[in-house]
Amino acid sequence: MSTQTLKVVSPVDGSIYAELPLASEKEIDTTLNNARRAQAAWRHTSIAERAALALRFTESFVAMKDEVVPELAWQMGRPIAFGGGEVRGFEERARYMVDIAGESLADIDVGPKEGFKRWISREPLGVILAIAAWNYPYLIAVNVVVPAIMAGNAVILKHSGQVPLCADRFATAFKQAGAPEGLFASIHMSHELTEKTIADPRVDYVAFTGSVAGGHAVVKAAAGRFIGIGLELGGKDPAYVRPDANIPFAIENLVDGAFFNSGQSCCGQERLYVHADVYDRFVEGFIDLARTYKLGSPLDSATTLGPMVRTSAASFVRGQIESAVRGGARALIDEKLFPASKPGTPYLAPQVLVDVNHQMDVMREETFGPVIGIMKVSSDEEAIQLMNDSPYGLTASLWTEDEEAATAIDDKIETGTVFMNRCDYLDPALPWTGVKDTGRGATLSRVGYEFLTRPKGHHQRIKTS
Structure with a gap:
């Protein structure tokens, strides 16, 4: 009887990188x-x-x-x-x-x-x-x-x-x-x-x-x-940006939290809720920074956004984006700014979606790719309700200069970890755990x-x- 083998298809170029x-x-x-x-x-x-x-x-x-x-x-x-x-x-x-x-x-x-x-x-x-x-x-x-x-x-x-x-x-x-x-x-x-x-x-x-x-x-x-x-x-980790947040700091960290590792992070940011008072400013800055990423071969030291793990994963994310747009969402990043992003490959441009809602899969189901949906909210209570409206619960992040408010919100969030002014990080002194699915x-x-x-x-x- 012949020995079964495991073939590793590299996302870099589709070649067989290893066979074991x-x-x-x-x-x-x-x-x-x-x-x-x-x-x-x-x-x-x-x-x-x-x-x-x-x-x-x-x-x-x-x-x-x-x-x-x-x-x-x-x-x-x-x-x-x-x-x-x-x-x-x-x-x-x-x-x-x-x-x-x-x-x-x-x-x-x-x-x-x-x-x-x-x-x-x-x-x-x-x-x-x-x-x-x-x-x-x-x-x-x-x-x-x-x-x-x-x-x-x-x-x-x-x-x-x-x-x-x-x-x-x-x-x-x-x-x-x-x-x-x-x-x-x-x-x-x-x-x-x-x-x-x-x-x-x-x-x-x-x-x-x-x-x-x-x-x-x-x-x-x-x-x-x-x-x-x-x-x-699975996870669908949310973030909430309060009106008193340090907006440039929040943008810098949340863009990284959304797109690092091509969005393929267990605790990557997948949905953002931003208070109406700072929404326009936040979205504008978020898009500007996202456009600076360089999509390309991970073997190039200048690359900041590599391919997704496989073509099927990229196709799944494209499907979520297309479904959201058909449902009324707007995609704010022109894929043409990222020439390496091509259907039928694992290379996918970062994407920011607005006018999203919780009827869309992109705000409910795990994406695990370089796309983020941003919703405008009017209060802490609305943000809490939306953050908890998920079958998942790994981490959530709060962006605010008000420690007392963050602690009050933290107590109502249904996740294994709640961050304040940071995200997408695992501290070994704290338990890594989740709730729900x-x-x-x-x-x-x-x-x-x-x-x-x-x-x-x-x-x-x-x-x-």
Whole structure:
């Protein structure tokens, strides 16, 4: 029987950038057995030993930066001008989660009780299956991989078929760091075998980042098993610009939040609500800045907007734009200003839509591309209602100089994170989590460790007479 292969079609030029064999059932079986064996020993190591390995792994990966950046461009289209940012973010998150591991995993003293000793410990779950997405392949994976290892687990990483070389970079860095055999493994699997692996009793937790449909598939595959599942799924992140906002600052940050990574960011800005008092000024400045982007090959250091991950993704976004325009929206950027933007390719110009409403998919359904809809609102209350009018809830951002007003609005926003005067950023000190169809569970911060461990109670009677 011939070996199935995974072909990576590059968004740069449509060429086959890499071709890798998919794992067989026998190879997956071996990987699972090795992970169980390695974890049985690893769970008894000290936090200091785990930290030493995690830091060596981090240093090994960061040393690959010059190879990783162009590799990212070829696999998913990130301009080389920005690829280094993912490496820096990787290092920040990895080091932070190592730094807080001792405190986060420490035993909890529940207080004195005469004649007894009682405490709660955090026990590792076992083997963690991480299924990561392509849009920030290193950042998404490191959110799970490093804290899972620090918590005493073994990890198997199955990355998106668009960026399989990223998983292999993790494996190389762990090998260079001297990780025990089987403690970490990268594996390329078909959808069918991924589902079988989720159902395998040797897997103790699944961390998935991807689409809502993908999340449902993961839950279905795990049906009948009492294991934890972490899901980071779709998003339609909103922003609200109040009349007292620093408008130039808001424009600069929201344009970047909408168009960075060609709009393919989990917490990218997808819909903006701007107070009527500053609406015209904001829209004018937003368009002016958006027009300065350079769309082109991600291998060109001057490019600030690369291709979308694949032609079908660009076609989907074009469809949302066209549907909105048919429904009465106005597109304010002439696509001719971006000669590289052509139908039938993954290259797509940035677009700003006004006269939009919540009957349009572009304001309701995830776009994941370089287009933003801007609506005029008359009050905080209207903005809150519209921001919450979504099946998703990852992040929201508020743009104001009034901290008290922002805090009051924050309390009414239905998302996992609310920003004030920033967006499209993940602080490793805070839990990365969502509500509604965005998913469940959390990564990063002290809270993230709670999902990669289980509590164990210890109750000792120390006097029997």
